[in-house]
Amino acid sequence: MTVVTKNGVSNGVSNGVSNGVSNGVSNGVSNGKHSPHVRPVRAFQETFEPMPLSASIFASVNYMFLGLFGVIRDFLRTNKIEKVFTASEDPEMKGFAPLYDDFLSFYHRNAFMRIIECLTRPLARAPGAVLHIVEREFSNAGWVCKYTGKILKNVVNLGSYNYLGISENKGKSTKVVIEAAKKYGVGICSPRREVGNLDIHSELEQVVAEYLDVEASISFGMGFATNVMTIPSLVDKDCLVLGDEHNHASIATGCKLSNATIRRFKHNNMEDLEKKLCDGIAYGQPRTHRPWKKILIVVEGVYSMEGSITNLAGIVALKKKYKAYLYIDEAHSMGALGKRARGVTDYFGIDAKEVDVIMGTFSKFFPGQGGFIAGSRAIIEHLRADSAIASYATSMSAPVCQQAISVFNMLSSTEEGKKKTKQLAKNCRMFRQGLKKAGFIVYGNDDSPIVPVMIFYPSKMLGFSREMLERGFAVVVAGYPATPVLGSRVRFCLSATLTDKQIQDALSAIIDVGDLVQMTYLKGK
Amino acid sequence: MDQPHKWVLAEAIHSMYQAPLYHLILEVLLVIWILRLLFSKSYRIQDRVPLTKSEKEALVLDWTPEPLVPPLDKTLSEAVPYRAVNGQPGKNVEVDGRLCLNMASLNFLGLLGNLRIEKQATQSIKKYGVGSCGPRAFYGTVDVHVELEEKLAKFIKSERAIIYSYGFASIASAIPAYAKRGDIIFADEGVCFAIQKGLQASRSKIVYFKHNDMRDLEEKLKHQEQLDKKDSKKASVTRKFMVVEGLYMNSGQICDLPKLVELKYKYKVRLFVEESLSFGVLGEHGRGITEHFNIPIGKVDMISGSLEYALASSGGFCCGRAYVIDHQRLSGQGYVFSASLPPFLATAAMEALDIMHENADMLKELKYKGRKMQQLLNGIPGIELVGYPDSPAFHLRRKDPVSFKEDLQFLQDIVNKCSKNDLCLTIAGRLKDEELNSNWPPSIRVAVTVKISDEELERAANIIRDATV
Numbered sequence: 001m002t003v004v005t006k007n008g009v010s011n012g013v014s015n016g017v018s019n020g021v022s023n024g025v026s027n028g029v030s031n032g033k034h035s036p037h038v039r040p041v042r043a044f045q046e047t048f049e050p051m052p053l054s055a056s057i058f059a060s061v062n063y064m065f066l067g068l069f070g071v072i073r074d075f076l077r078t079n080k081i082e083k084v085f086t087a088s089e090d091p092e093m094k095g096f097a098p099l100y101d102d103f104l105s106f107y108h109r110n111a112f113m114r115i116i117e118c119l120t121r122p123l124a125r126a127p128g129a130v131l132h133i134v135e136r137e138f139s140n141a142g143w144v145c146k147y148t149g150k151i152l153k154n155v156v157n158l159g160s161y162n163y164l165g166i167s168e169n170k171g172k173s174t175k176v177v178i179e180a181a182k183k184y185g186v187g188i189c190s191p192r193r194e195v196g197n198l199d200i201h202s203e204l205e206q207v208v209a210e211y212l213d214v215e216a217s218i219s220f221g222m223g224f225a226t227n228v229m230t231i232p233s234l235v236d237k238d239c240l241v242l243g244d245e246h247n248h249a250s251i252a253t254g255c256k257l258s259n260a261t262i263r264r265f266k267h268n269n270m271e272d273l274e275k276k277l278c279d280g281i282a283y284g285q286p287r288t289h290r291p292w293k294k295i296l297i298v299v300e301g302v303y304s305m306e307g308s309i310t311n312l313a314g315i316v317a318l319k320k321k322y323k324a325y326l327y328i329d330e331a332h333s334m335g336a337l338g339k340r341a342r343g344v345t346d347y348f349g350i351d352a353k354e355v356d357v358i359m360g361t362f363s364k365f366f367p368g369q370g371g372f373i374a375g376s377r378a379i380i381e382h383l384r385a386d387s388a389i390a391s392y393a394t395s396m397s398a399p400v401c402q403q404a405i406s407v408f409n410m411l412s413s414t415e416e417g418k419k420k421t422k423q424l425a426k427n428c429r430m431f432r433q434g435l436k437k438a439g440f441i442v443y444g445n446d447d448s449p450i451v452p453v454m455i456f457y458p459s460k461m462l463g464f465s466r467e468m469l470e471r472g473f474a475v476v477v478a479g480y481p482a483t484p485v486l487g488s489r490v491r492f493c494l495s496a497t498l499t500d501k502q503i504q505d506a507l508s509a510i511i512d513v514g515d516l517v518q519m520t521y522l523k524g525k
Numbered sequence: 526m527d528q529p530h531k532w533v534l535a536e537a538i539h540s541m542y543q544a545p546l547y548h549l550i551l552e553v554l555l556v557i558w559i560l561r562l563l564f565s566k567s568y569r570i571q572d573r574v575p576l577t578k579s580e581k582e583a584l585v586l587d588w589t590p591e592p593l594v595p596p597l598d599k600t601l602s603e604a605v606p607y608r609a610v611n612g613q614p615g616k617n618v619e620v621d622g623r624l625c626l627n628m629a630s631l632n633f634l635g636l637l638g639n640l641r642i643e644k645q646a647t648q649s650i651k652k653y654g655v656g657s658c659g660p661r662a663f664y665g666t667v668d669v670h671v672e673l674e675e676k677l678a679k680f681i682k683s684e685r686a687i688i689y690s691y692g693f694a695s696i697a698s699a700i701p702a703y704a705k706r707g708d709i710i711f712a713d714e715g716v717c718f719a720i721q722k723g724l725q726a727s728r729s730k731i732v733y734f735k736h737n738d739m740r741d742l743e744e745k746l747k748h749q750e751q752l753d754k755k756d757s758k759k760a761s762v763t764r765k766f767m768v769v770e771g772l773y774m775n776s777g778q779i780c781d782l783p784k785l786v787e788l789k790y791k792y793k794v795r796l797f798v799e800e801s802l803s804f805g806v807l808g809e810h811g812r813g814i815t816e817h818f819n820i821p822i823g824k825v826d827m828i829s830g831s832l833e834y835a836l837a838s839s840g841g842f843c844c845g846r847a848y849v850i851d852h853q854r855l856s857g858q859g860y861v862f863s864a865s866l867p868p869f870l871a872t873a874a875m876e877a878l879d880i881m882h883e884n885a886d887m888l889k890e891l892k893y894k895g896r897k898m899q900q901l902l903n904g905i906p907g908i909e910l911v912g913y914p915d916s917p918a919f920h921l922r923r924k925d926p927v928s929f930k931e932d933l934q935f936l937q938d939i940v941n942k943c944s945k946n947d948l949c950l951t952i953a954g955r956l957k958d959e960e961l962n963s964n965w966p967p968s969i970r971v972a973v974t975v976k977i978s979d980e981e982l983e984r985a986a987n988i989i990r991d992a993t994v
Contacts, residue, residue, distance in 0.1 A: 087684075087847035090823065096793045097764045099703060100852065108855055119662040120854075122671055126654035126868075127664060134668055160658035160665075161864075177655055178647050185613040185638045186646045186873045187837035189630040194951040195618060196630075197607040221839070222691035224863035228722075232959075234593060249862045257725055281588045282581040293591045322585060325593045356593055363864035367656030369690060369839070382594035385604040391954040392718045393693035394833045397870060399646075403655040476663045481855070 046268065046308050049441045051456060051486065052521050059456040059486050066458060070110030085143035107480065111458060113142040118465035118477050127367075129165060129497035130154045131474050155469065156502055158492045159476035161364040163336040163449050164420045165497030166407055173406045177399045184398030196395035204401045207408045208360075208372050212342060212352050216380035219372045220389045221396045223331060223361030224250045226371030229388045230359065231298070231327070232258035234379075238293040240280050242273060242324070244310070246303050251329060255298070261286070267306065270314040273297070277322040295324040301333025301344035305483055305491065307444025307452045309337065312348045316355070327357040335365040336449045341411050341421045347447070366407045368400040424449060424496040427503060431494055434507040439523030440514060443489070451492040453510075453519070460517045461488050467513040473506055613638050616976040618949055625949035626981055628971050633806050633917050634887055635976035636837035636877050645876040646869045653868035661854075665865035673871045676878060677842055681812050683822050686844040687853050690866040692831035693719045694859030695841030696799050699829055700768065701727040702856035703795075703849075708764040711745060711794065713737065714962050717774040720799055721961050724768070733961070736776065739784045742767070746792040765794040771803030771814035771828075775953070775965060777912025777919035779807065782818045786825070795826040802918055805835020811881050811888045835881070838874040840866045891917050891975040894982060898973050901986035905993050911968070917975075920953060920968035921989075929957065933967040940969060942992035948985050 076082035086109055089099070117138045124132040135150040166173075180200065190196035201219055208217040220226045231254030235241055239260040243251060246267050255262045263280065266272040277295065284291050297319055299310045310328070319326045330343040338346025343360070345352045352358060357379060362370040373383060384390060411417035428449050435442050441454040455461055461477040468475045479488040498506075514520045541549070576584070594600070611619040615638040618627040636642060649669070659665035670688060678686040689695040700723030704710055708729040712720065715736040724731050732749070734742040753760035767789065769780040780798070789796045800813045808816025813830070815822045822828070827845040832838045843850060843857075853860055881887065895917035902910055902921065912919025921939075923932045933952070940950045953970035957963050973982070 087851060089848055090846060092790075096795065097760075097762055099764065099795070099849065101762065104855065105852070108852075112855065120666045121664060122666045122668050123657075123664060124668055125652060127658045128654075131664060157664070159663055162658050174650060174654075178650055181643060181646055181650065181869075183613065185615070185837075186642060186870065187637055187833065187839060188614065189632040189637055189834055189837055190614065190951075191954055192607060193605075193954045194629055195608060195610055195614060195620060195627070195949060198610050198614075202609075222694060222859075222863065224859055225691055225694055228697075249858055253726060253858060257722060278581050278585060282576050282584045291588055294593060295590060296593075323588065323590050325590075361864070363656055364658070367654070367658045367864070369656060369864065369867050369870075378592075378597040378600065379594050381597060381600045381604065384607070385600055386956065386959075388718060388722070388956060388959065389693065391956050393691065394839065397839050397867075399650065399869065400655060400867060474664060482861075 046445045048306075048308075048443055049454075049522065051454070055456045055521060056486060059458070059488075062457045062459055063485065066111050070106060073110060074106075083140070085140055104481065111480075115458070115462045115465075115477070115479070116142045116145075118462060121474070124151045127157060127160045127162060129157055129162075129495060129502075131157045131160070133469075133474065152469070155472055155474045156498075156506060157474055157495065158506060159474050160495075161332070161493055162367065162495045162497070163365040163424055163493070164341070164411075164417075165495050166365060166367070166410075173403065173410070176406050177402050180402035181399040186397060186399065188394050188397065190394060191392055192390040192395040198395070198398060198401075200398050200401045200405070201395060204396075204405050205372070207405050208374055211408050211412055212345075212358060212374050214352050214358065214374045215377045217372050217374035218380050218383050218387070218390075219362075219370060219396055219401070220387070221370050221393055222389075223363050223369075223371035225389055225393065226359060226361070226373065227251050227329060228254040228257060230357075230373055230383060231255055231260075231296075233383055233386045233388075234258075234325075234327070234357070235260040235294060235296050237261075238285065238290075240292045240295045241298055242276055242280070242295065243298045244268065244300065244303075246306055246308075247298060247300060248304065248329060248331070251298055251300075260296075267303075268308055268311050270311060270318065273315065274318055274322075277318060277324060281322060295322065296327055297324050298327045299329070301328055301330040302337065302448050302450060303444075304332050304450060305452060305478060305489070307442075307448045307450040307491075309333070309347065309445040309448050310344060312344050312350055312355075316350055325356040326354075327359065328355050329359045331359070331361045331364055331371075332450060334360040335407075335411070336421075336424060337447065339418075339421065341417060362396075362400065362404045366404050368403045370396045370400060370404070420496040424494065427494045427496065427498050430500070430503055431492065431507065434503075435510065436522075438507070438511045438514065439520035440510075441521050449494045451494065452489045453492065454521070455488045455490055455517075455519055456486055458488055460519060461490070463517045464490055464513055464519065467516060468509060471509040471513070473509055616974060620944065620949050623944065623947055625944065625947045626977070626985060627949050628973065628977075628985060629949050629951035630974075631802070631834040631918065631972050632837060632974045633835045633891055633972070634811075634837070634877070634881060635974045636835070636880065639837070639877070639880070641880065642837070642873050642876045646873045649869035649872035655869065656867050657865045659865070660863060661860060661865045667865070667868045667871070669868045669871040669875070670865060673875050674842075676875055678844055680878060680882065681822060681828070681844050683828070683844040683846070685847040685850040686842050687850050687857070687860065688832075688866055688871070689841040689843070689857070689859050690863055691839070691859065692801060692833040692841035694863065695831065695843055696720050696797075696801075696829040697723040697726065698857040698859035699827065699843050699853060700724060700766075700797065701858070702853050703827075704729040704764060704766055708766070709749060710766045710768055711742060711749075712768040713770070713773075713780070715773050715775045715778075715965070716768060716770060717799070717801075718956075718960065719801075720768055720770070729766075737773070737778050737780060739781050739788070743788060746788060746794065750792060765792070766797055766826075767794050768797045768799065771798050771800040771817075772807060772913065772916060772918065774802055774918075775920075777916045777970075779803070779814060779817070779913045779916065782814050782820055782825075786820060789824070789826075796824075797827045797829065798825050799829045801829070801831035801834060801841070804830040805881055806888070806891065806917060809888065810885050811835065832870075832874040832877075836874050836877040838877060839870045840874065887975050891973070894975060894977060894979075895919070895973050897979065898971065898982050898986065901983060902971070902989060905990055908993055917973040918970060920970055922966050922968045926966055929967060936967055936969050939989070939992045943988050946988045946992070948988045950989070 122134040133152040135148045137146045188196045205217045227250035237259040241260045245264040334343040358374040362368045443452045465477045657665040674686045697719045704727040706728040714733040803813045805811040829843045832840040892915040909922045909924045
């Protein structure tokens, strides 16, 4: 009897459901895409050229040599043959378990210190279209650092997150910020929930909500902490989080602290995401197979090391189909993408209300400090009551709030904002085309303001950065642990303030140095 | 070049003839086994039976998720609305439309609204703008950051200091930079939320000891020592840490640092002290709990502090020996992956540090006022005062607790009555369900600032006394 019922039910259900679901959903989704409020999705063009075989072999050899010399150097250092510049453990600490024993500290001593001169370059003035870098001299493979007393002036800035070029410290906006400092003071000394809730915080939140066309928003004092403490307020141990494999460290930490089950899907790969969504719901929680309470998809608008833009249209379609929630970290896309600089929703022409939680920071293009969450009123009020940052951490400093408010107002109401976003888009395309023509391996989306160019070899990072600085350009090179071990790259961050001439000069300098360092892997192909 | 090649091959074949038979058989068997392993299908134990596509689709259709957050009206009905602060908080603060004496902000040295700091911050904004546009490694380092780190290290008399852009992130990033899965951390059960998150992120084994109870801590250390004897090889690579606070945010007590240092060397456990509240408060010059107990700072492995309370700016720092602190430049998540502290806030912190350095009397006065306020509030019927006698931050709890909710309401009523009399107090904000110790009693955290006069202290004490009736 059971067999009959089972067969009958399962046949009926599977036939009816599969026909209904596949027809209904596909029709619904495809119809939805072309409904009046959504513009047609633009062609999604992203490039991730695979690593040339020669580069992978020789970069590995490069690391092997580094490792070999590292072992030799460590040996010389422990036996006091070579002068030790590394700080050493206090002799009183004999008998304690060693503090460091992992690969990262070996890498730090023997590889990272060699390229330290490319990183942590101190600035003498506000970062803007050009930088004034305090010159340093390094010796002993990066261990000894001396300030020469000189300042390298007017170095073209290709490294800061200054997409719309608002960081300049001149003009009306500085005056308004200084007035805020006089009115509210610089510090707060209290969390938002106690006596740290200034009226300027509420004003900022209103401005953000209006700008993004969502119901409400809430601001926090640090962008990193926003991700880390918001995700645990939304999901718990009975929830599933599907995150892109290249998500930022703050998202990874937030998911870890929430105790939710985390599964990563291949970067921007909608098939893999769909498979994981489907399997996630179908199989339920591991071992118990109980259904998940919620499924949260977490992605970034623009990925800071890949230069790619998330396939928002695809993700929104999947989220609707599988009843999941969507959290987007728009740290790098807010102010850089979209005709109205509203971020990735603006870029795709998707209503911001389709995304459940939009997260952004005030530290990138504003620039300042802090982060925000925007979404429905229910979510925001829940975070107001439940957020750890509002309860335990001090609220945002008032001048920083004022800076953000001024920038939002400038972008929404004046022509200046529109001009800047247009210029930024133009600069991105020109720059990328120039690099691709020259034969560099450029990752990411043509429209993204972040342009990673692959180097692969750890040693070439130093050469490239140094040569570019000598030619008057400040670039950012990134290697392990920010990127995969063989994925060292130079990451250009474009700005709307770069003139055509500056871009042309930059391109010729990059091509020069690229040839010198032999980075043009696709030349002649 | 062909000659050596042939020679090697000939020798190999020759040696094969010479080898004993069992040797050859063994090697052949080995080669067959390797080939078998290479070409056999991999066998995985399935912990689930694969479902068909239609079954999956049916389950997807059936599944109904919970709402992402509770419904709006439920949230609003349970939430306590934020108090609206108007203008600049300082010694006095305008809260919800009333100008009150401020004993809620942790403005110990009264530097909120200090004109000297404001002037320096303003000049800094003109020179550096508001933000730094990037993390420390990628052109986010401004010369004032380096200057502040050097200044802090020099002031505290430690070898190195590292700055974070947010106080909450300092200790929460520092702990997981050193402690990993498999390590052991002995933490006080009264540690603040930021430390709890750091402990959680580290994935280490956490052993909590009773709040400020050195005997309980020593017992637990002894117990661990006995466990270590059973597997001494593992124990020799397992890192052990103790995490305490100089001045506890949750109770106003100070830790017994001399005893902790003794335990550190006896049981070989590294010591981390969180000094957000005690920096700028304890010690003759405000250097913190090490100065208070006259212990050389090198005895503590790492001190984590905040620029947000006594120094009235924003951000946090860690200091200690270079061997320990330099590691955070690559491993401290809040340092590596976050934009750096806005330069004007670093300048403000430096100016505040200078002011503190120049006016060491302030520290004495602060302790005097803290002690006086505690004496004035001692002995109120129904109220228990918790805190180190000289501490300017202490807690008022209900003497005979009933239930969390009722006690909280009782204390909230006191706060409300005080507000009506122009005294601003605050309940120590806690997310009861998120804290590790959800049994921690609710309390009012009173914060004394050095700017309050003796008369104002007495007036405040009377208002509180009247409010408890």
